């Protein structure tokens with residue numbers, strides 16, 4: 001009997017339930033606004049990368065995309081929610097990371113924890129070599145991890 005190969009990636013193969021995480025962010029911070037569609041981006045295999053875009057907001061479709069590398073057991077839910085929160089702010093405030101944007105960003109409950117987490121765990125997303133090259137300078141992190 002012929003056996004069909006299993007698809008390599010089932011749609012829900014990952015660790016995190018993105019729509020639940022997004023619903024909580026919406027409920028907690030953006031209840032005045034309609035909820036946005038939040039989805040994992042396409043998974044593209046790469047051995048190493050120089051930088052990574054963890055989240056994006058599309059002004060035309062009003063959709064938020066989260067990098068599929070974050071759908072893993074070693075990525076804390078609060079970190080994914082910090083990215084969702086950030087992308088919601090782009091919907092509210094526009095594309096610029098200006099002072100107003102940053103002051104809204106600090107309203108996220110785990111803002112400081114999220115900044116600290118990515119600084120310490122950059123190697124999970126970029127690989128050890130790239131993370132070592134970047135050192136532990138906060139400025140370097142913001143150039144390598146985009147959202």
Ligand SMILES: [Zn+2]
Pocket residue numbers: 086090097147
């Ligand atoms: Zn941004």
